Amino acid sequence: MSNGARILWVDDEIDLLKPHILFLKGKGYDVETANNAYDAIDLVASHPFDLIILDEMMPGMTGLETLPKIKEIRPTTPVIMVTKSEEENIMDKAVGSKIADYLIKPVNPNQVLLSIKKNVHSQQLVTEQSTADYRSQFGEIASALGQARTFADWTAIYKRLVGWEVELTESTDPGIREILAFQKNEANNEFSKFVRNHYLDWFSSRDGDTPVLSHNLMKAKVFPVADENPKTIFILIDNFRYDQWRMIHPVLHSIYEVEQEDFYCSILPTATQYARNAIFAGLTPLAIDKIMPNLWLNDNEAGGKNRHEEDFLKRQMQSQGRSGKLYFDKIVRSDAGKRLLDNIEKVHQADFAVIVYNFLDMLSHARTETQIIRDLAEDEAAFRSLTRSWFEHSDLLLLLKLLAERGHTVILSSDHGTIRVDNPVKVVGDRETSPNLRYKTGKNLAFNPKEVFAITKPEQAHLPKSNITSTYIFAYNRDFFVYPTNTNQFVRYYDNTFQHGGISMEEMIVPFIVLKPR
Template sequence: MSGAKILWVDDEIDLLKPHILFLKGKGYDVETCNNGYDAIDLVAARQFDLVILDEMMPGLTGLETLPRIKELRPMTPVIMVTKSEEENIMDKAVGSKIADYLIKPVNPNQVLLSIKKNVHSQQLVTEQTTADYRSEFGRISSSFADARTFADWVQIYRKLYNWEMELSESTDPGVREILSYQKNEANNEFAKFIKNRYLDWFAKPDDDTPVMSQNLIRKKVFPVVDAAPKTTFFLIDNFRYDQWRVIQPVLHSLFEVEKEDFYCSILPTATQYARNAIFAGLMPAAIDKIMPDLWLNDDEEGGKNQHEEDFLRRQIQSQGKGYSLFFDKIVKTDSGKRLIENIDKVHNADFSVIVYNFLDILSHARTETQIIRDLAEDEAAFRSLTRSWFEHSDLLELMRLLAERGHTIIITSDHGTIQVDNPVRVQGDRATSSNLRYKTGRNLGFNQKEVFAITKPELAHLPKSNITSTYIFAYNRDFFVYPNNTNQFVRYYNNTFQHGGISMEEMIVPFLVLKPR
């Protein structure tokens, strides 16, 4: 932490020699001068990490010197030292963006503390955060074996991603590698948990069975709508907990978080299955049986999510709700602008539902466009890109307008997404589905140890395109490849963000309820 270059400006600098020697003994490079004019010349000539500036000096006072220093070096922190505690002097100093102020007489430790706070704060924070994570590593790992319920895995998932956010600024590559290893270990254990428990949630539901896609609206959304005069439900495709964490500060001035919750996406964690189940309030097999004209299997041509509004209206009616409904799907930029122009349509409905597809589009663009890959090369970069998009999006403007109109808003997704890097070979015929994280078909060849196979789709309430249909799901960061053209396929899809399979990122979906401030 030593080596920082400091300029100390004081007309009585000779009396401060003990302080200067103390700082030099701590490894700081300290330069001094005794007036504002020399200080300005020095700051213009070289870069300092911090300036300590006396407020009461003959000639140019500290308050007169300060704006000239900030004009030359706007990012250099300045500590003001003053004999006076008069409020107007402090107001002027704070208004000029000082980093800190000290009241004379100062002692060396006071100065040192202020330097650390203003020069080394990020380093100190990351060092402490790294130490805290290393001390908790063992407790987190031991919690994998103790996790018995979906709620237990939610807590593990939150903890791991909270640490990832905390450690994103760490300069220690070793600790990031440890966290990556621990996330991988957690997802392997989570996959075992899902393999052992998933079908039981349908066959033998109990108090530990999580809320899932097919009962999300009935159990979590309708109670919010019943309690609020106006509710707008945003379903953002591919939206994950860590992405919520990065956009939450942007929304802080508009909304307060009433509830931060989670639910479990059904398998496959793909839009066709999970989103249709949400809006229909039914599992895919039931949709296919009750409304065969509105369901298309993977091997059938046509749009797979064309009837969400029809499904939702049917669910509202079946639950005896008398809400007036507004429904829209935003898949292009001009659609968002048009919705803002027609904000009254959203406001006038009791219950508005808006599907926002941008993150899904961004994931696909990242797969297909090299420049987007470069911009979002890993999860941290993808989060940063998500926040940048959100800050300038029509979605944020729409939420701002709704906050002004007193709307409660719900934010969730139909599934998350995971960055894949481990190819797993499977075989299938031409009718096999194309998704990289799950496959369904009648002639699938696979290694039982590498996948979660459901050979009786009816047990998972999934439709069958033929009598011998099987579903298989990829674990963790795996993705399916065929034996032919494997290398080309791997080069194209390695490190892309995909969904459809089994991982905490895909299945543990955030559910947020926000109230306007």
Template sequence: MVKILWVDDEIELLKPHVLFLRQKGYEVDTCNNGYDAIDMATEGGYDLIILDEMMPGMTGLETLPKIKEVRPTTPVIMVTKSEEENIMDKAIGSKIADYIIKPVNPNQVLLSIKKNVHQQQLVTEQTTADYRVEFGRISNALQMAENFSDWCNIYRRITSWDIELSESSDASIKEVIQFQKSEANQAFSKFVRRNYFDWINRRDDLTPVMSHTLMRSRILPVADENSKTTLLLIDNFRYDQWRSINPLLRGYYDVAVDDFYCAILPTATQYARNAIFAGLMPLAIDRLMPERWLNDNEEGGKNQYEEEFLRRQLQSNGKNYRWTFDKLVRPEAGRKLVDNIQRIYDADFSVIVYNFLDILSHARTETDIIRELTEDEASFRSLTRSWFEHSDLFTLLRLLSKRGHTVIITSDHGTIRVDNPIRVTGDRETSPNLRYKTGRNLSYNPREVYEITRPEDIQLPRINLSSSYIFAYNTDFLVYNNDANRFIRYYKNTFQHGGISMEEMIVPYIVLKPKQ
């Protein structure tokens, strides 16, 4: 039962109101002065306190801070005869939860109580009811989806509900949204399997913007239209993580575009990010610049030439911007860039690659404490927001807003939490990634993976003449038969990328305009 303390020097006149609340199921104690109110608040565990602002002896404004000393988290509703701005400022500054103007209406009091005591419960109940209605609509949309744009809309809707329901105390409804997400990913995987070859090899109106066409189709036109443009590419950045940081940017930017593009396979940095900056599929990079491409089985960094690729693409598209390129891997690099931000101000087009979320994903796999902090998508979003709020990247974006920069935020691919092991075998040359494998002599169940026996069919290079690729679906991950149980325990419920899922392939593409 909710317990309420009502403090008013004319409390006898308010007995009908007190009786009304008791009939509604509330336990209501009363007193008529601030001194007794402080004592009662100290001794009793009240869920809410209603406090009259004008009382003889100790006023409500004088009583309020003393109550807050002993019950700092208990919401206080201030009742006042005056609407003077300075009195309201004092009350709100003292952290009241709400205020009511006399004469008091019992329904007005009840509404304020519900807002401050039952809000979370009411929101949860309404949100759950709304989602139960939406569940059927999304299920129908899964059956009707015909193109990549349809799948972007489905992914946006499921992500929005996943975020809404993450605060729910109803465990069953959380299971329902996870089931629907899995069902959607199964259908999306079949959709990709049917269409991916055509997307790569035939350009038409239904072909989505993909990694290798992103720069010339989406990014360079924005740079042409705006005198100052900054591209921020955050590795491993998903749409739900964009939603988590978006509120922090609202005071500095308006969202001009909130859209998606399709990451190529494999959804891994080596392939997808190189394709973005080169404007070419990996097979073309390997053929045109063989000294700049390393296969999975070759030693060395796989993303060392992004700036060179970008320079080549800008030149081939006739762009004569003054431009900069920065890749931030370590925290001190962000601080250094903020200290030297003038070079970004002076550029027409600046590119910043930020690797923190990729590092965080790997840290979650390897570090127990990070794994505990990011046990599911909701906690991963929370950690992303906390990091961003205190990061040099947020500082950088605030500074760019003041200087009128248009900002594009995107990623090379997303990531997905895996939980279902799929066993494969291969030789020592086989790539180690958990969401895709490439090599020769791969052995697997072809019904469990998307297999590409001729890599050139989807514009991927071969490690050797007989190599092939396989890609994991949904939340599957690929493990070798040798010592499989140890690998399953180690990697289950970790965030991985490289395969086929909405989270990995449907990548956010956001354009922010600085507030005037």
């Protein structure tokens, strides 16, 4: 049975290698041969090969002389160089010519087979092993779901599931991806129950199981890092999820080492208006509304809901007796990013800096509204890939490189995550009801209490209310709210879009990363 791989073996003593060739054919490989460079080049030009084994010491044209001609025709085809010589200059030339592997004669068949597997089947072997590893851990994760009692338990589960999502992205086994998606969906259902049962207690309890919430983030996690590192930059990337961090981490590996990889819990609603204002104010939304009513706008009030973040932060720092020079900037357009790079010295001179990047939030909205973006980011895996592509060409990466050169400690985090929704849940509300798809607040909401997390007394969740009978409801897992009128049209537009505001691991379990320059 053929494994589909076509190999060209080039050696002036090819007749002596018949046992090796028969061995490879017995393993299912389609092997063609050439005993000189000129025939080899003609074969490469006329036929695609998955791998080429090239002898270095050939009369007429050596392997090193042949290699660039092969690469010119088939630049991506891996080439294994074989030679009798162990001279360092020959090895250096071969490696410099981007060979895939280097073997010293005499070679044995298993040695050749191992090199072929490494260079032709490496991705397949990795995914096969990953699939086997995940299958063996499926039961462990299922058991952990039943035993999770704290937010820390859930962060551990979420890390494992995201790790497997990233690991199995390239898997050729669609069945294993379906099993993983099923298990993650089950995990989100159980996480939703956990939040429903414990969320309100977190505002009154002071035991060790209470997670760090948005309004405690600066005091509990950010400022302690800043106290230990005089030049600290806190970069808040809107809608930044842990799986997206896993995608950009390799890009930063040569620049920064990860000193801390942790999580905190976003408050509800997992929406910028609530979560980010709470972070910078160091107060719950209800407290902001009471203490600074002129700076808080409810959902049903016109105007920008995040225009006072810098004022909130300055007030929080002042209330905690924190002095020093603060730099604050919000990047919502590409020209703002370039302006920030031009002003890098202002960032460097500050004692503490905070920079908000809104790109991922804009990308989520653009995916909803633009078909081409939706096609590019069809699912979570594609969305992660798009995130990495953006990051590799972004002003943010350039900024991080400049900060590393200047010795800054960097904190990467977010105000909330986002989740791809696909299950419509019907609600009824009046004109004053908030428009968000993952949460609603209003005075005349009608809903099925089994399908939502309802907070009828907003003050228990430290949320403001626009009138005396205001209620908040939150969507679970991958649900999104629709009205009975024009339901089908609404569902077609928003199905399979990324949204935030509700209850899911992706939205509430927010990464908190501390980076130190290498």
